[in-house]
Amino acid sequence: MRPAHALIDLDAFRRNYHLARALAGGKALAVIKADAYGHGAVACAQALADEADGFAVACIEEALTLRTAGIRSPILLLEGFFDEDELPLIAEHDLWCVVQAMWQVRAIENAILPRPLRIWLKLDTGMHRLGLSSREGRAAYLRLSASAQVSSLVMMSHFARGDELDCPRTEEQASTFTQITSDLFGETSLCNSAALLGWPGIRADWGRPGLMLYGVLPFQTRLPAAIELEPVMTLESKIIATRELGEGEPIGYSARFVTDRPTRVGVVAIGYADGYPQFAGNGAPVAIDGKPGRLIGRVSMDMLTVDLTDHPQAGLGSRVELWGKQISVAELAAHCHTSAYELLCGVKRVPLIHRG
Numbered sequence: 001m002r003p004a005h006a007l008i009d010l011d012a013f014r015r016n017y018h019l020a021r022a023l024a025g026g027k028a029l030a031v032i033k034a035d036a037y038g039h040g041a042v043a044c045a046q047a048l049a050d051e052a053d054g055f056a057v058a059c060i061e062e063a064l065t066l067r068t069a070g071i072r073s074p075i076l077l078l079e080g081f082f083d084e085d086e087l088p089l090i091a092e093h094d095l096w097c098v099v100q101a102m103w104q105v106r107a108i109e110n111a112i113l114p115r116p117l118r119i120w121l122k123l124d125t126g127m128h129r130l131g132l133s134s135r136e137g138r139a140a141y142l143r144l145s146a147s148a149q150v151s152s153l154v155m156m157s158h159f160a161r162g163d164e165l166d167c168p169r170t171e172e173q174a175s176t177f178t179q180i181t182s183d184l185f186g187e188t189s190l191c192n193s194a195a196l197l198g199w200p201g202i203r204a205d206w207g208r209p210g211l212m213l214y215g216v217l218p219f220q221t222r223l224p225a226a227i228e229l230e231p232v233m234t235l236e237s238k239i240i241a242t243r244e245l246g247e248g249e250p251i252g253y254s255a256r257f258v259t260d261r262p263t264r265v266g267v268v269a270i271g272y273a274d275g276y277p278q279f280a281g282n283g284a285p286v287a288i289d290g291k292p293g294r295l296i297g298r299v300s301m302d303m304l305t306v307d308l309t310d311h312p313q314a315g316l317g318s319r320v321e322l323w324g325k326q327i328s329v330a331e332l333a334a335h336c337h338t339s340a341y342e343l344l345c346g347v348k349r350v351p352l353i354h355r356g
Contacts, residue, residue: 004237005269005349007324008039010047011356012230016213017048020085023196024207027053029076031192031210033062038275038347039214039233042069043354049073056208060086060095063111067093079130080104087111098122098156100130105140108149116151118191119144126169126174127160134180141184153186154206160284162194163218170195173201195216197234198323216330217341233344234324237270238317251305251309252297263296264308268320273303275347276322276335280304284335287321288314 015282021028030052034042045055045066054074059082063075079091080098081087084107090097091113100103102123108117121141124131132140137155144150157177161169174190181188189206191199196207198219209216217233243265251257251265266288272278276299284295288311308314323329323343333340 002237002269003240004274006038006347006350006352007236008043008352008354009230009232009234009356010043010354011217013039013044013047013213013232014051014356016211016215016229016232017052020193020196020207020209020212023086023200023225024209025190025203026205026207028188028207028209028329029054029056029074030213031056031077031078031208032066032211032213033058034345037211037214037341038344040352040354042066042071043313043352044213045071045073047354047356051346054096055205056210060089063095064089064093067203075116080122080275081107084111087117088113091117093113096120098130099140099144100132102132102136102140105143106280109143111145111149113149116149118154118157119150120154123155123157123180123261125180126158127158127173128157129159129160129187133290134176137180138184141186144348153182154189155181155186156189156208158188159192159195162192162199162315165198165219165221169295170199170202173298174199177238192218197223200225208277211341214329214344215343216344220330220334221308231325231329233321233329233347235274235276235347235350236324237268237320237322239266239308239320240252240269240303242315253300255299257296257305261309264311265296266306266311266314266320268304268306269302270320270322270350271300271304273301273348274350275343276304277332277338277343278334285327287324287326287329289318290321290326292326293320303334 032041056076078094096118098120123132123137161167185207190204193206236240286293
């Protein structure tokens with residue numbers, strides 16, 4: 001079989017969750033939307049089923065996949081519901097649901113459900129994406145609190161610039177949230193990974209760690225709180241061919257790299273169809289049999305090329321790590337002028353091999 005694959009370290013995933021929960025100082029929902037950021041949502045949920053306070057996904061389709069796989073833990077729908085017809089299904093499968101608009105409040109009030117819902121009321125404190133204004137939020141809180149279709153309420157918001165540690169916007173949003181909710185009774189939720197790691201003065205009853213569960217920092221500053229984080233995914237493949245080229249020879253499409261010395265080239269069985277960035281560029285870091293190396297030439301759909309000139313021990317069958325425990329996915333993302341989120345969520349075609 002083709003040697004490209006992604007190794008998923010579930011023990012590291014568990015340890016990262018426990019670190020996030022400790023930083024939250026209360027309870028924590030493990031965010032496993034988008035197939036657990038490319039890591040395999042079912043396997044990740046199963047790994048934490050007896051330990052996590054609950055999970056968070058984007059939509060009901062993702063939640064039902066987990067329920068079908070036997071996950072009975074609480075599952076929060078972060079985008080809520082898109083049509084009132086979803087409400088009976090949400091109640092049937094005992095899902096928690098975000099409410100972020102007044103039409104959703106009306107839909108819940110008018111619904112006939114087999115059991116009341118646990119609602120997370122989303123307040124817009126300054127991100128201006130989803131959420132109710134201060135006035136609407138208070139009105140929604142009062143109406144939902146009085147509804148027989150609602151069992152309890154959690155008030156939440158989301159930070160727009162939590163990954164910018166020198167920006168006052170996060171503290172301003174937290175202050176706005178406190179002002180809105182100061183005389184409202186119920187649990188609260190504010191902190192994503194960036195806030196848990198970078199803003200220790202901001203806390204609530206529930207944390208919502210996402211990226212940090214997978215061992216990736218949401219910012220480039222290496223903070224003490226993040227020292228224990230462990231990469232969970234290792235994307236790797238093997239060398240399937242080698243070439244000996246002289247000086248001045250082009251490699252791959254568009255001659256993006258031309259040798260400036262006699263060069264030994266390794267062809268690796270992985271490409272942009274597997275989720276590796278097509279325009280990673282010359283010099284992107286890789287690890288060749290555990291030693292630092294570099295990408296040369298343009299990435300193809302199914303293959304890429306690496307410089308073996310300074311790796312005389314490497315050859316056919318040598319292991320090449322594209323990111324993982326040696327090559328940080330955040331480092332590669334910075335090299336490619338993209339984000340770790342995009343790289344992880346973009347992994348496809350390669351099999352996921354879960355361990356631990």
